[in-house]
Amino acid sequence: MAHTIRVRAIANGDTVQVQSLIQHPMDSGFVKDSAGKLIPPHYIEVVTFAAGNKTVFTAFWGPAVSKDPYLKFSFKGAKKGDTLTISWVDNKGMHDSTTAPIM
Amino acid sequence: MRRVIAAVAALAMLALTGAAPAPATAGKSNPAADLKAFQDYFKTSFPKVPFDDFVNGPYAVNKGMRAQWEQIMQFPPYDFELADGKKLFETKFANGKSYGDCFPDKGIGIAQTYPHFDAKTGQVVTLVDAINACRVTNGEAKLDVSKGPMAEIAAYMVSTSHGKRFDVTIPDDPRALAAYEAGKQFFYSRRGQLNFSCASCHVQSAGKRLRGDIIAPALGLVAAFPIYRDAWGNIGTLGRRFVECNAQVRAVAFKPDSTIYHDLEYFLTYMDNGLPVTGPGTRP
Amino acid sequence: MIAEASQARIGRRTLMGGTGLAVAAGACMVLRVPQAAAADAAPMASAASWPIKAFAQKTQADALQALFGSVTLETSPKVALDVPEIAENGAVVPVSVDASALSGVQMIALLVPDNPFTLTAAYPIAAGTAPNISCRLKMAKTSNVIAVVQAGGKLYATTKQVKVTLGGCGG
Numbered sequence: 001m002a003h004t005i006r007v008r009a010i011a012n013g014d015t016v017q018v019q020s021l022i023q024h025p026m027d028s029g030f031v032k033d034s035a036g037k038l039i040p041p042h043y044i045e046v047v048t049f050a051a052g053n054k055t056v057f058t059a060f061w062g063p064a065v066s067k068d069p070y071l072k073f074s075f076k077g078a079k080k081g082d083t084l085t086i087s088w089v090d091n092k093g094m095h096d097s098t099t100a101p102i103m
Numbered sequence: 104m105r106r107v108i109a110a111v112a113a114l115a116m117l118a119l120t121g122a123a124p125a126p127a128t129a130g131k132s133n134p135a136a137d138l139k140a141f142q143d144y145f146k147t148s149f150p151k152v153p154f155d156d157f158v159n160g161p162y163a164v165n166k167g168m169r170a171q172w173e174q175i176m177q178f179p180p181y182d183f184e185l186a187d188g189k190k191l192f193e194t195k196f197a198n199g200k201s202y203g204d205c206f207p208d209k210g211i212g213i214a215q216t217y218p219h220f221d222a223k224t225g226q227v228v229t230l231v232d233a234i235n236a237c238r239v240t241n242g243e244a245k246l247d248v249s250k251g252p253m254a255e256i257a258a259y260m261v262s263t264s265h266g267k268r269f270d271v272t273i274p275d276d277p278r279a280l281a282a283y284e285a286g287k288q289f290f291y292s293r294r295g296q297l298n299f300s301c302a303s304c305h306v307q308s309a310g311k312r313l314r315g316d317i318i319a320p321a322l323g324l325v326a327a328f329p330i331y332r333d334a335w336g337n338i339g340t341l342g343r344r345f346v347e348c349n350a351q352v353r354a355v356a357f358k359p360d361s362t363i364y365h366d367l368e369y370f371l372t373y374m375d376n377g378l379p380v381t382g383p384g385t386r387p
Numbered sequence: 388m389i390a391e392a393s394q395a396r397i398g399r400r401t402l403m404g405g406t407g408l409a410v411a412a413g414a415c416m417v418l419r420v421p422q423a424a425a426a427d428a429a430p431m432a433s434a435a436s437w438p439i440k441a442f443a444q445k446t447q448a449d450a451l452q453a454l455f456g457s458v459t460l461e462t463s464p465k466v467a468l469d470v471p472e473i474a475e476n477g478a479v480v481p482v483s484v485d486a487s488a489l490s491g492v493q494m495i496a497l498l499v500p501d502n503p504f505t506l507t508a509a510y511p512i513a514a515g516t517a518p519n520i521s522c523r524l525k526m527a528k529t530s531n532v533i534a535v536v537q538a539g540g541k542l543y544a545t546t547k548q549v550k551v552t553l554g555g556c557g558g
Contacts, residue, residue, distance in 0.1 A: 064507045
């Protein structure tokens with residue numbers, strides 16, 4: 001079930017640049033549906049990026065992060081061919097994870 | 104600049120005052136001349152915009168929007184749906200055949216020729232029509248023509264045409280010319296409570312602000328479809344956008360797969376001939 | 388500073404180092420189970436670490452207090468904030484923060500004071516990770532966007548206004 005996460009991790013020298021897109025509604029709780037009912041808040045709270053067994057990046061998100069959230073960051077300490085593990089968990093306890101090779 | 108606007112306004116007036124030939128006089132229709140006048144108008148109005156860049160709509164004519172769009176395109180929001188479209192396109196029907204069997208070149212790299220005129224039926228066939236026709240031929244139900252799987256499959260097929268240029272042909276057939284003229288007439292005709300034509304915004308006001316939005320020039324207007332619209336939160340077809348545009352000028356919209364929208368798509372895509380296929384795209 | 392875990396959030400850091408299965412057990416309503424095999428010993432996202440209090444605040448001061456334990460911001464050109472002057476759509480506002488000019492960055496936070504909740508996103512910066520991030524935010528209306536960078540026990544900030552206008556084309 002790694003369908004919700006798309007990642008591009010590219011090594012350039014000793015720095016790895018990571019871009020990711022996660023499929024998630026990120027409902028703020030302030031938007032009404034077509035029937036006029038408030039859509040309850042449903043958003044990712046934590047995203048973790050790990051290289052090997054080390055967390056290299058953490059994102060704490062609230063309901064005002066855009067739908068299908070995008071992230072870009074870079075870190076040192078990994079190289080081409082290493083594996084990046086990405087995982088998220090949302091306010092309803094749903095979660096997903098995937099791994100991606102560093103290109 | 105003012106002279107050019109006047110010229111195009113005159114062109115619009117011509118279309119409005121009935122100078123656009125009716126089917127009976129379709130022999131006088133001259134799409135090639137229209138195409139040149141149309142493209143020249145935008146080249147003159149936006150001398151700094153490279154021709155190929157017109158496919159990028161509002162981003163071609165506004166720096167601030169372009170900067171945001173370039174950031175968005177580092178990881179476009181339609182990525183998931185495009186991947187789904189590829190999967191759907193490659194999935195076999197119950198009878199063992201697949202979409203590729205319905206199209207020349209297995210459906211890869213052919214989107215730039217749509218819409219095309221089918222001499223057998225006398226109808227304009229859009230890519231969306233062709234996808235549904237393929238399903239019906241193979242015993243499958245038609246898909247919704249606005250969004251979802253249809254938009255995803257079309258997005259994938261269009262993406263395989265990247266690097267190719269629009270090459271829509273209008274054969275010397277009175278029915279084809281009539282369809283073209285009907286699309287053109289629709290484009291220049293005012294409608295709705297706001298009394299706007301498509302051209303009111305996309306020709307006369309191209310590049311200007313409409314409240315928070317920048318109006319895309321008519322040249323290149325359909326080149327990035329299907330599009331992911333932020334306002335939709337997913338990918339949609341040109342038919343879906345036509346419905347929305349008409350509703351926005353407070354007109355009663357037609358069905359997304361109505362004949363008149365087919366004709367409009369025929370006219371608009373023909374006007375984009377020579378521009379590179381860039382869909383799927385993103386718009387606010 | 389991390390807020391207390393609520394009742395619904397079982398455990399804290401202990402889960403972070405656990406296996407995928409441990410995390411799956413920690414989340415109450417599991418709908419997507421991470422593949423245990425793929426997870427190895429890689430740390431997985433845990434809701435327990437989420438600063439719940441900070442995200443619930445409606446004012447800048449309360450959000451800063453909850454997240455950092457301090458409300459004093461020092462405006463600094465070393466915090467480069469890139470936002471559009473006019474958002475093409477309030478639902479998707481690209482934001483980039485680059486605090487590479489500061490050393491020892493511990494956290495980058497993004498505040499939108501005119502949103503219903505002020506704190507929008509917070510990024511703890513691990514050693515070896517560049518203090519340079521990009522993401523996309525929702526803005527309910529025209530507001531300041533404040534990038535707050537915690538470094539060496541101080542809070543540095545840059546503020547820029549983003550205009551959010553109603554779309555004319557049905558946006």
